[in-house]
Amino acid sequence: MAAAAALLLALTASGCGSSAAPGTEETDGQVELRFSWWGNSDRAELTQRAIDTFEDAHPNITVKPEFADFNGYFDRLATTVAGGDAPDVITLGGAYPREYGDRGALMDLTEVSGELDLGKLPESALANGNFSGIQYGVPTGNNTYALLINPRVFEEAGVPLPDEDTWSWEDYAETAEAISAKSPDGVFGTADPTSMEALDVYAWQNGESVYSEDGGMNIEAETLADWWDMTAELRASGAAPDAALSAELDGLAGPEQSLMGRGLSGMEFAWSNQYAAYQSASGDPLQLIRPPGESHAQPGVWLQASQIYSIYSQTEHPKEAAALIDFLINDPEAAKIIGTDRGIPSNPDVLEAIQPELTEAQQVESQFVGRMGEYANRPLIIGPVGSTNTLQILERVNSGVLFEQITPEEAGKQFIDEVSAAIGAK
Structure with missing residues (x-):
């Protein structure tokens, strides 16, 4: 984690703190998106199944997964961000959205509001990815x-x-x-x-x-x-x-x-x-x-948001990256595959849609988070x-x-x- 902290300080020098706008042109041909997250092989298998479903619906987009265990993930991410070669869709957690966002490495998601619908997510959930008045990330689910x-x-x-x-x-x-x-x-x-x-x-x-x-x-x-x-x-x-x-x-x-x-x-x-x-x-x-x-x-x-999906500020494919995140948080088909692995879905319509699909273990998680929500009202x-x-x-x-x-x-x-x-x- 020390390497992550040191490399994070190099963001401005690498150009991530610049005001250069990311690519916003429509892409007519094939697009490759890089999508990073941390977790074990079970999470990787679930995520790949969701990616396959997304690709079926978007034949011009190929999603390249990049994942690592928690201990190595943030060092690897810091290296790619400092080198100006970060994944298009980045999974973050804890204080990282603020750290990367304040240094210019993350996109203001209002720039892709046409592709990413946040209307169904409660303000309490969105607050997990909002810093300095900017929506840098979207919660994967509650936890x-x-x-x-x-x-x-x-x-x-x-x-x-x-x-x-x-x-x-x-x-x-x-x-x-x-x-x-x-x-x-x-x-x-x-x-x-x-x-x-x-x-x-x-x-x-x-x-x-x-x-x-x-x-x-x-x-x-x-x-x-x-x-x-x-x-x-x-x-x-x-x-x-x-x-x-x-x-x-x-x-x-x-x-x-x-x-x-x-x-x-x-x-x-x-x-x-x-x-x-x-x-x-x-x-x-x-x-x-x-x-x-x-x-x-x-x-x-x-x-708290289990994790946060963000878009790299220098991505060449912001609309496609936003479409992937929109699928992951708003599409019941994605939720049926991922279940509660990344938390209880923040979109209430999606949660309702997948309830019959949840395993007994996932229902235990959902019920526990719901029960905690009745009194766990301390500020984040x-x-x-x-x-x-x-x-x-x-x-x-x-x-x-x-x-x-x-x-x-x-x-x-x-x-x-x-x-x-x-x-x-x-």
């Missing part, structure tokens, strides 16, 4: 952060399932410890819960957030220290894997490689749209529940420019805590100092 649980692991350990409406973080830790203590070696109550999303949930429950609305930081070092105190206790009690295994798992890409995906943990945090992949990998019927602490303070979960705070470095900083600081190279108190201060420097916060 929320959740806790996955494996009832089989609970049952075999003789541990009751948690009550999501009442449980606390203390209950979470005690439940994880009980599962590990009553399970065979190699089966854990939980994986290490540290992630940007889990931290933001925890911070919001405490009246804070990782970032502030004005582009600074809004989380206290003491809150971070409390978090890392908890995770250290999880490892010490055996509720979570030791440092070596946790570090190894952190570097793995897909759900099939996780403890949950291998049926070796009772609980693991994940995005709701990963539910089907985790269940398929584990072979067990899993459940999605609210994170701990949601009933003891203000709710920390939120609805997008990270400021420079915040794409935060994940790497978190991984480095968390590694220091894992291997007891720094204390939780030192970790809290280090995280705030390094992120503040990355985003230019005072």
Whole structure:
């Protein structure tokens, strides 16, 4: 991710920050579009099926897929953008739409409104791709952060399932410890819960957030220290894997490689749209529940675009790129193929049309997101420019805590100092 951040700074020098207009002429002959995304082989297979359907309806357009696992995707994308050779349709997430958009690498989608109809998408969904008053991206679908649980692991350990409406973080830790203590070696109550999303949930429950609305930081070092105190206790009690295994798992890409995906943990945090992949990998019927602490303070979960589709500002085929995105978000045939892999469709008509087509797992995801939408009304705070470095900083600081190279108190201060420097916060 460091390479991605460094290369992103080269955008202006490479011409992406220029005012040159992209090609807008009609193309009479064959057009090739490059379409990039991240994900595993299952996502690639679904996406290719949708591409094939699009190509059947647009015989003059060929779509060339470009995908990678999450860990390598953004470094590759930054390289192509800095070199002036980015894909025509780009999948983004997190703070990347703002970073790339503010540096001139993304098209204002109002320029292709004739080919891309956003009228059915609610404002709350479109806000995920709107920065500085410009619509740089379109949400692939809605998503929320959740806790996955494996009832089989609970049952075999003789541990009751948690009550999501009442449980606390203390209950979470005690439940994880009980599962590990009553399970065979190699089966854990939980994986290490540290992630940007889990931290933001925890911070919001405490009246804070990782970032502030004005582009600074809004989380206290003491809150971070409390978090890392908890995770250290999880490892010490055996509720979570030791440092070596946790570090190894952190570097793995897909759900099939996780403890949950291998049926070796009772609980693991994940995005709701990963539910089907985790269940398929584990072979067990899993459940999605609210994170701990949601009933003891203000709710920390939120609805967010799973991913964002954007168009490269220098594309030679803006209308065709817009037509592809329009197909992906507005066509029921595309939605029937992709299902909930990229979140619950934001277009309500499309969601209604595909309900009968959804698998049991996809219906679980849809119902969970709908249930979370009833109260998860906290504002979405997008990270400021420079915040794409935060994940790497978190991984480095968390590694220091894992291997007891720094204390939780030192970790809290280090995280705030390094992120503040990355985003230019005072």
